[in-house]
Amino acid sequence: MAGHSKWKNIQHRKGRQDALRGKIFAKLSREITVAAREGGDPDINQRLRLAIAKARSQNMPNDNIERAIKKGTGEEGGGNYEAATYEGYGPGGAAVMVEALTDNRNRTAADVRHIFTKRDGNLGEAGCVAWMFERKGILTIDREHTDKGEDDVLMLALEAGAEDFEATEETFEITTSPEAFEEVKNTLEEEGFPFSTAEVTMVPKNTVDLTGEQIPKMLALMEALEDHDDVQSVYANFEMDDVELEKYGG
Incomplete structure (x- = not known):
């Protein structure tokens, strides 16, 4: 799970989430709109339910959420977005997956390829990573x-159906299957636990250690991909030592 957590922690440390705040609502609205095409009732449509929960965790106003749903159900006009996934490699051979929602596949593919190439990465074929x-x-x-305490959180999480639990000096991280995610989340929320992260995401099965100049190059690649308007999520399997990170990554 370390590869997933590392980028999240780096974003927090560098204030990346705040820097991206202006784009977050637009990306969340697009995600809700696409999910709502499968049905506008979140009680029935799990994908929409998760998208709404994600938006609310970012303090997105209800009016924005409702407008995005109406675009997806056809009640209001909206862009004809479709999902696209891009796979490739970053500096040091780290695997990178990019999930996008786009109204122009050719444009987005060209932009993503350019970002990879400019930052010492390369875009690969579908399925390569x-x-x-x-x-x-x-x-x-x-x-x-x-x-x-750690034991209390661990027992509640496992009883609710969690698969894994990791405690660090700063956080408790709970891992679930996608199917059990909502049950575990709801159980812990009822017990009064607040979440800094609550999402269904992609996590690496193994990680690649980066050192030296690979670190700032990898961070630059991740940031450039996430800054693209069509990109919803970026996943990677890199790991790096905190001392090296401070030295080369800031």
């Missing part, structure tokens, strides 16, 4: 926001 990742639910609780 997908096998290195698996979809999981991730719930992160900051220790400073709860008075519960």
